[in-house]
Amino acid sequence: MSLLKRKEGPDGASASSKSARPTSEPRPSKRAKPSESAKDDKKKPVKAAKPESSKPESLAPTATSVVSRPKEEEPLFPRGGASILTPLEHKQIQIQARNDVLFEQDAGEAGKKTSKATTKQKKKKSKGDEASTKPARDEDAVKIEGLNFKRLVKGSLVLGTICAINQLDVAVALPNNLIGHVSITAISDSLTSQLHADAAADDDDADDDAEDNEDDVDLKSHFRIGQFVRAYVVSTVDESSTAPGKPKRRIELSLQPALTNSGTSEQDVVEGSTLMASVVSVEDHGFVMDIDVADSTLRGFLPRKQLDESIPDENMQPGSVLLCIVTGKSANGKVAQLSTLAGKLGNASNPPTAATNIDSFLPGTAADILIADISQHGLVGKLMGSLDVTADLVHSGAGPDGVDLEEKYKVGSRLKARVICTFPAAKRPKLGISVLPHILSLKPKTGTKDGQQALPLQLLPHSALVEACTVRRVEPEIGLYVDVGVDGVPGFVHISHVKDGKVDSLFENSGPYKLDSVHPSRVIGYDSFDGMFLLSFEKHILDQPFLRIEDIPIGAVVPGIVEKLVINEDGLGGLVVNIADGISGLVPEMHLADVHLQHPEKKFREGMKVKVRVLSTNPARRQVRLTLKKTLVNSDAPPIQSYDELSIGLQAPGTIVNVLQHGAIVQFYGRLRGFLPVSEMSEAYIQDPKEHFRVGQSVSVFVISFDPDASRLIVSCKDPSAFGLEKQLTLKKLEIGDLVSAKVTQKTEDDVFVELADGSLKAILPVGHLTDKSVSKTQSALKKIHVGQTLPELVVLEKNESRRSITLSQKPSLVKASKEGKLLSTVEGARLGDTVPGFIRHITPTAAFVQFAGKQTALLPRSMMPRDMQTKLDFGLHKLQSLLVKIASIDKELGRLVVSMPPTDEEEVKTPAKASEKAVNSLDASIASVEDVSIGMLTKARVVSVKDTQLNVELADNIQGRIDISQVSDNWDEILDPKKPLGQFRPKQIVRVRVLGVHDARNHRFLPISHRSSHSVLELSTRPSDLKDGAAPEPLSLEKIQVESTHLGFVNNVAGNHLWVNLTPNVRGRINVMEASDDLSQLKDLAESFPVGSALRVRVLAVDPSNRRLDLSARTPGAAYDLTWDKIEKDMVLPGRVTKVNDRQLMVKLSESVAGPVHMVDIADDYDEANPLAHSKNEIVRVAVVEVDKSNKKVRLSMRPSRVLNSALPVKDQEITKVETLKAGDIVRAFVKNVSDKGLFVLLGGDVTALVQIRNLADSYLKEWKEHFQVDQVVKGRVVSVADGRIEMSLKPSVVDKDYVPLLTISDLKEGQVITGKVRKAEEFGAFIEIDGSANLSGLCHRSEMAEKPVKDARTLYNAGDRVKAIVLKVDAKLKRINLSLKPSYFDDDGDEDSMDLDGEDNGAALDSGDDSDVDSHMSDAGGAVLITGTDNMQDDSNGEDDDDDADNDVAMGETPADGLAGLDAGGFDWSASAVDADADTKGANASTDAPAKKTKKRREPEIQVDRTAELDTHGPQTSSDYERLLLGQPDSSQLWIAYMAFQMQVSELASARQVAERAIKTISMKEETEKLNVWIAYLNLEVAYGTSETVDDVFQRACTYNDEQEVYERLASIYIQSGKQRKVEDLFEKMLKKFGSKSPDVWINYAHFLHTTANSPDRARALLKRATQSLGTQTHMYLALMPKFAALEFRSPNGDRDQGRSLFESLLANYPKKFDLWNQLLDLETSVGTADPAVVRDLFERGSKVKSLKPKQAKAWFRRWAAFEEEKGDAKSRERVSAKAQDWARTAGEKKRTATAQADNASDDDE
Secondary structure, X not given: OOOOOOOOOOOOOOOOOOOOOOOOOOOHHHOOOOOOOHHHHHHOHHHHOHHHHHOOHHHOOOHHHHOOOOOOOOOOOOOOOOOOOOHHHHHHHHHHHHHHHHXXXXXXXXXXXXXXXXXXXXXXXXXXHHHHHOOOOOOOOOOOOOOOOOOOOOOOEEEXXXXXXOOOEEEEEEHHHEEEEEEHHHOOHHHHHHHHHHHHHHHHOOOOOHHHHHHHOOHHHOOOOOOEEEEEEEEEEEOOOXXXXXXXXXXXXXXXXXXXXXOOOHHHOOOOOEEEEEEEEEOOOEEEEEOOOOOOOOEEEEEHXXXXXXXXXXXXXXXXXXXXXXXXXOOOOOEEEEEOXXXXXXXXXXXXXXXXXXXXXXXXXXXXXXXXXXXXXEEEEEEOOOEEEEEOOOOOOOOXXXXXXXXXXXXXXXXXXXXXXXXXXXXXXXXXXEOOHHXXXXXXXOEEEOOEEEXXXXXXXXXXXXXXXEEEEEEOOOEEEEEOOOEOOOXXXXXXXXXXXXXXXXXXXXXXXXXXXXXXXXXXXXXXXXXXXXXXXXXXXXXXXXXOHHHOOOOOEEEEEEEEEEEEOOEEEXXXXXXXXXXXXXXXXXXXXXXXXXXXXXXXXXXXXXXXXEEEEEOOOOEEEEEOOHHHHOOOXXXXXXXXXXXXXXXXXXXXXXXXXXXXXXXXXXXXXXXXXXXXXXXXOOXXXXXXXXXXXXXXXXXXXXXXXXXXXXXXXXXXXXOOHHHHHHHHHOOOXXXXXXXXXXXXXXXXXXXXXXXXXXXXXXXXXXXXXXXXXXHHHHHHOOOOOEEEEEEXXXXXXXXXXXXXXXXXXXXXXXXXXXXXOOHHHOOOOOEEEEEEEEEOOOEEEEEOHHHOEEEEEHHHOOHHHHOOHHHHOOOOOEEEEEEEEEEOOOOEEEEEOOOOOOOOOOOOOOXXXXXXXXXXXXXXXHHHOOOOOEEEEEEEEEOOOEEEEEEEOOEEEEEEHHHOOOOHHHOOOOOOOOXXXXXXXXXXXXXXXXXXXXXXXXXXXXXXXXXXXXXXXXXOOOOOOOOOOOOOOHHHOOOOOEEEXXXXXXXXXXXXXXXXXXXXXXXXXXHOOOOHHHHOOHHHHOOOOOEEEEEEEEEEOOOOEEEEEOOOOOOOOOOOOOOOOOOOEEEEEEEEEOOOEEEEEOOOOOEEEEEHHHOOOOHHHOOHHHOOOOOEEEEEEEEEEXXXXXXXXXXXXXXXXXXXXXXXXXXXXXXXHOOOOOEEEEEEEEEOOOEEEEEEEOOEEEEEEHHHOOOOOOOOHHHHOOOOOXXXXXXXXXXXXXXXXXXXXXXXXXXXXXXEOOOOOOXXXXXXXXXXXXXXXXXXXXXXXXXXXXXXXXXXXXXOOOOOOHHHOOOOOOEEEEEEEEEEOXXXXXXXXXXXXXXXXXXXXXXXXXXXXXXOOEOOOOOOOOHXXXXXXXXXXXXXXXXXXXXXXXXXXXXXXXXXXXXXXXXOXXXXXXXXXXXXXXXXXXXXXXXXXXXXXXXXXXXXXXXXXXXXXXXXXXOOOOXXXXXXXXXXHHHXXXXXXXXXXXXXXXXXXXXXXXXXXXXXXXXXXXXXHHHOOOOOHHHHHHHHHHHHHHHHHHOOHHHHHHXXXXXXXXXXXXXXXXXXXXXXXXXXXXXXXXXXXXXXXXXXOOOOHHHHHHHHHHHHHHOOOHHHHHHHHHHHHHHHOOOHHHHHHHHHHHHHHHHHOXXXXXHHHHHHHHHHHHHOOXXXXXXXXXXXXXXXXXXXXXXXXXXXXHHHHOOOOOOHHHHHHHHHHHHHHHHHHOOHHHHHHHHHHHXXXXXXXXXXXXXXXXXXXXXXXXXX
């Protein structure tokens, strides 16, 4: 009831805080002044109380005499039982309470003496007299205040009931219709800890199910609806002041015992008190509970016997919280015994009588209350004689139950109540209590209706309509208490819900809402704590279809109004539709219509009325999904939303929400989804569902199966009724191999759909099954088939009854086999050696799969195909090709068949002979059949082929065998070539062999002769020892192999780190890479060093027969295998394998148990070559053992060549292993190990580390010295001291270098001395220059000393970092000041002319970065530099200097490194200065050659000085300052700006290059549009080459804004083309076509040119022409600008078609015969091609000369060209013919002219 506007009601105070009357709002019969109206009495109750002031003062109970007001600093509820009152105050309270009780008793006795008939009247009168005689109370009188939102403050404790359990929080119903929320993390510490643990587990195991985690914290297993709890108010948030609309108030609560039991001490925990307790653990006899009493170790225990039966055991989980009553304490007082039994916890007669302090009375605790005051709106009482308690209108029973409080209760009497809340913000401490029965018993309230007792919402659900509600009580400014027909459960109608519109006041005896009036109403809520229905009389509420989302039936069709259009990046994403007051739903984009709308925003608008259907609701998230699809809205099918509504065959509409490769997901109503398999999508075969279905498509499906337990639903688009019982029987009778006739119903490129003549079954006839012939023949057969045609003799190839699909074939071979009964359909029907027809199903690189009927397949290996087919692509086969094959092998267990191609005339396919089959062409006369072959017999064999590891042989044409490579030689000496041991054998060679057994090619094992199969061959041997007469030697086995025995092995396979070696055909071993050879160079590439089949002499290292493991070694005997820590010794040189590489060290593995690091100092003898990253993982290296610590299993290794190869090798950096090897004064190099605040720690070798203190790092002061050093940096220093094992070094050059030159000091500088330096800082007044070779000396060059002319700002000339040359003007040693000058005039007399050359005298002396002693060398190597033609800074020399002097203005940039950044094409502007014309290049070259010869040492007089600020020396601009000075003179030069950008990119300063570009754009004048455009294009080129897509788009958009948009588009396309970004080019051209295609033919032409020449897609270019003509329209000038150029592309493009070009020109010439320039264009194209056809050209000349509109001038030029062509290509006869043609044309033209003139003259004569 927090929404009620109560003033004097359930949460209001008494009528007036200043009134002394016990009733705050008297009825009209109790008016103090009869003359006043009832309305005045109600509005002015204070005036009615004035006569009470006449009561004697001795009887007036003042507030101060009742209870003393505590001090502000005192707590409201003191701990430890202490009282806030003094003993004197206690005495005063007792006396006053006694007087009050006596006074009330006297008044009661007087009333009882009247007669029974007038009892009620006298009782009212006595009450009136009592009211008139009581004195007025002061403003501190106790107010009856109900709980409301404003009185709830942080720290309040309140009793509540659980009304809703959500996933992450719990809703708690509080007094007076308040709702609070408890977060899942505010329930208990145990539950919070469990959540943290689950979250940590989720992080550790990402594969855990999210559902499992949710089950662990399911709040429904911790709470139950209706459970009473005590809550602590954490916060209250009122958003009504900020958010528009209805106020949003939220109360955050906590159930943690530490908060809900706050204010309670250990002494306050007494029998009868209540505590909130959380379950800590579950024990056999009960539950350990955490009560978390402050400053106490007291714990709780809840015996199982004390657990109420209403609480299920599953709710008693660790972390669950309960409201418990204390039944006692243990003997030691450390454990509180708890109970939740309803008989104890809900017994209001069981208060904490042993309580010594009011802190024991927390909300939820029963209390014995002394009534101190009674009013119509509540009760006021005392607890423990001192603490005020109040029961408001609701919880006193006066409001909802209509209890007459003055009649039921007496002042001074006692009543049982239960504390429900605290008021921390009240002026005086007090508690809220309730006397309602369900609160006293702590049980949910129940009601009775029609004799049925149940929970209120079960009797009268939410949103239910109540036809007749009777008004039982009227609260004028609050609302109505009504009877809703449920006994025991009243209803309340707030004044704001009485009717539509505002109601100011209600009246008991008048008006439509007076007492006992009856009205229809609707339930809008239920207050489970107060036990009241919340109702509304408003008409719009009564008429409203839905009040809550929960009330909306899924599937209902409802009207709505479009409230909002949801716009996203793809356009209209959906609609928000209002379907009821306060309820809106979303129509997703896929549900806007049955078809996909191109422009849905044009169809819908805000305020539009629509009819929608509810798809699903989610009350927890306040979501409603709707649809506007007509197929769903208008569907009469019942909306299915659960598995309970399903039945097999049920038809229902749905929406596809996802299309998969194997089916689609169909969404129904609610959360019900089904799966539509691809086989059930259509009667026809569907290969890709995405081609036929789309997301959002509505489909009508049938339920074919469902499983509610597995949440599985399968649906089908096929109509079950369409496939009736008759068809099912027909399909069942149809057998594979049957011959049928069918009628064609549909024809596509891949399939022919037919309908069987018998049974009307639908079937598919693939196109590949029409004939046995080629693809072209098959296509011809397809063309002859038409719909309606009946095809006879079709064989049933496949049948699938579940999918009701049939596949037929018309292949004559299969039809014939079916007729003869030879059509193979199962493996059981296959017979070895039979020849059967089939067709190709699939082709792989090694085999083909042949399919027969019934999906039976067989393998056709490559080896069983004819030799000529084996080398062809796909073996010359194609899918569905007919094939006749021979069955070579049958495996019935696995259902596998192996087939071969039938023998041809050229070759015969050999198959293994059966045991009883005779041997064909046997080499041994004693072998007549396979049965004659026995193990151990000696015979002959013919070599068929030589492989890497075996010889394939045959004893007869049909008896095959093999000789393993290990069965060829007995010893190493017999092997001629170890890498090719079988190289001595040749095909068809006859060899003697001994039969060892049978070899199974599938599992590589011996078998008895009787176990031969299609996969087995004879295992033979040709070793000399095996060919001796006598019994065959026993084969070698693992059990017979001894460790350290030697054998001959052959490489069978090469793995990553191992070699697999065969000793015999059935004994295989492994060689570790470290044991493969003593030569480490062979271990780097095992496959190359040890190819398969190569021979090795191996030694057995270990053998394990049980695990079939054999470890071998190919190293020489004596080499250590399985190196252990016991065997390793110092200075051993061993091979190792690199296992880990980082930038600091290598980890090398020596054996399975020994590994060690190789540090930087041990990698090379020259530290400059020490680079761990130069090695790779698994690399084999040779290492030496430097140190061994066997106890700690540590070893230090070295790869220094002087250790592992030859100690005589040169060593640049000596190896240091001990401190003793060093002495003071040694100069050594080391690696920086650590950079600390003390200095550097450097590694000298091993564990030897030295310290370099900060003072010993450099001779000069280093401000940020740490930036100069980094870990693993090589430094050179001198050992300063070696004492006590501590080494100190110095890195100062003065200490280390022998030729060290001391640093300049200020005393070394002299006036006039020339120095070099670097600008340290530039300011407006000058520049500070750091002097080279000095001890941090800096001098100031004032701006007046920078140039001959005045400089206003020095920063315009110099920047920090610029190299300069200066002269010392003045040195002040005392003040340590140095004045410098950069004026060029100071350096004119410098004798070293080559050291610096200055063309300009006004500039400072800037240095270039390289050696400037040889000008010629710089200029001659400037080929890669960017030349800038100084067009703006060229000056006319009035002294008549020659042109070579002008060439000095062509400034060359510094050398471009060979591996530096190349110049970038700027799409029309060349970064590499190719745009500079050839003349400028020539001038630049001359200048570079002649400039040094023209240098003169001429001192210019001051009066003839010329400002040449923009000129530099002949080396060109070398620094940023140089470019800045040039730009001062040429600010509008795009070439100079672009060169500046290129300079920045040469030093990899992308950010600086961008800054230069931005400056150029802002600096260049707006009039110089071309210059600006050049910079923009260069900027674009820069971003394309080095930027991102975002930066390119940004620059591009800006460039389009400030320049011609089309030109910028074209330039960017050119840049993309040159960058090779074809995809971006095409995207950009498509945009250009849309933007400029209707106006500019050039766009189409450029795109076509790109497609022709770059994309190699001439077909796309030709298709572009049609689009271009449609877009440009029929305007002649557009057409003529477009067509000839498209035609020209066909001639000039390497992918063009000249015939296409001629056709285009022919159409042009036909349409525009008078446009003779078209003839010239065509002629140019024909003659420009190198392979021009003279006949075509002559024909063109001939036709052109006959054009009627040919003018004489045109004809003259035409014949002149013809004659020139004949001079080159023709002969004398052809030339004479051209001359004759020209004369004939001239004669004809003359005659025409004369005729026309004569006709004109005649016409004029006639006119006269």
